[in-house]
Amino acid sequence: MNRFLSKEKAEELLHTIRSSSIPHVYDPEKHRLALLDEAGNEQLYFRLPLTIPSPTATQAEAQVNYVILLIQSGNCAIGYFEDGINLDHKVFRSYMVRKKQGKSQIKYLKTKGKSRAGSRVRLGETVEFFENINGRLQEYFEEHYIHRIAISCSKTLIPYLFNSKVETPFSKNDPRLYKIPKHIHTPIYEVMLNANKFLMKGEVIYDEAHQEYVEKLLPVSELYMPDEDEEDSWDEAEPDWE
Known part of the structure; x- marks a missing residue:
């Protein structure tokens, strides 16, 4: 499943993840976080808006x-x-x-x-x-x-x-x-x-089994379903350039 967030809500979620010390790993190539459980298993992915700098940056840029x-x-x-x-x-x-x-x-x-x-x-x-x-x-x-x-x-x-x-x-x-x-x-x-427009949104990608986990992170009302242009968003089968 995938649900979208405005940039403002995505920033709030990123702040929640950091302040709550939720285990996560940042993938710079895909500009997303993988949230982990106590055993290190991936629970969901959180793709950041492109206008949010890398969370691992030592100093945030004034603009992207x-x-x-x-x-x-x-x-x-x-x-x-x-x-x-x-x-x-x-x-x-x-x-x-x-x-x-x-x-x-x-x-x-x-x-x-x-x-x-x-x-x-x-x-x-x-x-x-x-x-x-x-x-x-x-x-x-x-x-x-x-x-x-x-x-x-x-x-x-x-x-x-x-x-x-x-x-x-x-x-x-x-x-x-x-x-x-x-x-x-x-x-x-x-x-x-x-x-x-798509790149400026945040995206939460997860299995239905982790719905409860998602709801603990942020109210469901702050997420919204993809529209016709967004529903085919995530494509793990992108071609290898090598």
Whole structure:
């Protein structure tokens, strides 16, 4: 089960966990706490809003600056945010999909290899697509200190992002990378804003057997059910980038 919290309620819950000395472990990669019982067994997960700094930080930042990067074949939405506010964004589109088959040129190459002029055009646009993405990323990283990089990108496209002639301003193993635990629809500006809305919420993830434990932590009235855009939020089967 998963239930959501506003940022304010999430901060209150985090304070309760700390002040009550509830055993927990912080996972920086997923920006969440695992609450433990006396035997060290995980009782539930508490995903923190992206705008709440790491609870292990020695000194809390005045604000959290982050980039949201959503990439699918031929579509990308990218934006720079400060404490949840979008200050700049860009949407990129590219001719990367074979219309009849509905398959990206990258995937087609894995089975058929290079072919006609249309394929060469799509490959050229693919190269330019990732160069444009990395160019905008470099602008953000040159102008701002970035605390987090929230990303949704398929395993197939990751090599093209990091092997572009225009370098990505962070490595594939950068500890600031945060794989968005949510299914993302075709990246456009509105989809990016919905992803940001999701990232600004806290989320309590637990088995129904631990309902009583959850109710001891905070009133059920402070939790709310996911809406249609949130109900597919947590996805443990995200692709491995390695």
